[in-house]
Amino acid sequence: MSENWRDMDMANPTEEHSMLREMVRNFVRDKVEPQALENDREERFNIELFREMGSMGLLGLTVPTEYGGAGMDATSVAIVNEELSYSDPGLCLAFLAHDQLFVNNLVHSGTDAQKDRILPKVCSGEWVGCLGMSEPDYGTDVLGMQTNAAIRDNGSWLINGRKMWITNGIIDEDGTPADVVWLYARTGTDDRGRAEITTFLVERGMEGFSAGQKITDKLGMRASTTAELVFEDCVVPAENVVGKPGESMIHLMRNLEHERVGLAAMSLGIARRCLHDMNSYATEREAFGKQIRDFGQIQRHIGESWAEYRAMRAYIYDTARQIELSEAGHRLDSDGVKLYATTTAKNIADRAIQVMGGYGYVGEYVVERMWRDAKLLEIGGGTLESHQKNITKDLKRDSEAIDS
């Protein structure tokens, strides 16, 4: 038996991971926490703070160092998401859309020329990226997408369609579109009638690309912008096609696995914050001459939250450890961990509100925002129902996973 196996901390497996966590935790305390409440109220994306994350090396966390990134792994991404979401899940969602949906996709699927030209800009924060998959009429049913692209005689492509719910789709109050979109479009139909999907890098200023409505009045994640994107005879040059036309399903599925672990890690940050705040409050608050933590019903809220928080932490970091960013093959656990962690975080936030009574119900005490933000994680990046469907499908194919 190897000697040090008991020393392994899955959430901080190496010195580099611990240092990253400490750096982000300090940044969150000093810069993120002071602005979180106001940007939630104002439904405003703090692009200045986002760009500061570029100078800290966080916007290209998984990008090889030769392109200006930090060359780290899925565990590092989970650490950053957890720490940011402890204070501001909305800002973290903007980070996730850029880092995990755009940048990481480009690293693993882009051509050398695309990477040379675009990665330095997105790693520094000069450019903000996003991913356009969902549409007004097609979300879970992704292969039903209607946005389509046709090749022209000169090799460029003409794209038509609309994308909906796009995080970072616009980046400011003037409705300026994202600098660059990782766009999925239908370029053919297979013999089962399903879309053959191709990825395009659509850049701001390209003919026919514009932002539609900013989606306001969201329940949560209000510190990130959500918008519709419009493609009307949008012309995209051949060099902005990613991979072979019609073959994007492979990287689409691979990146969804990474995204789902990232969203689960956001849930962990929410859960930890809510547990922290309800625990402190239960000591500070007295009723009937006692600290409220002496009441059995409060103990149930805290005790159950602790156990569930610890279970999510173990499952998330165990899954992140196994994710090899350049490969697919972890759908069972990336679905499993998101299914468990998102609802658990929402439940823990709910208990925190309950423990904190009327105070828990107002913005200044943070946990109501956490509860609102947690709800999105049950929908975005795959709904709970889609995870249940995928897990059941995968366990039919691979029932040995249960006993392994």
Ligand SMILES: Cc1cc2nc3c(=O)[nH]c(=O)nc-3n(C[C@H](O)[C@H](O)[C@H](O)COP(=O)(O)OP(=O)(O)OC[C@H]3O[C@@H](n4cnc5c(N)ncnc54)[C@H](O)[C@@H]3O)c2cc1C
């Ligand atoms: C704030 C926010 C940010 C987002 N950011 C992005 C982004 O950056 N990029 C992007 O592309 N998308 C983004 N999305 C879209 C998100 O991924 C979709 O909302 C999600 O995939 C669900 O799709 P839908 O809303 O169309 O719901 P639908 O797919 O229409 O689902 C409606 C209901 O039907 C259920 N359902 C559907 N199919 C089945 C089935 N086969 N079995 C059982 N139940 C089923 C669903 O689970 C759900 O309960 C974002 C959404 C929000 C709200």
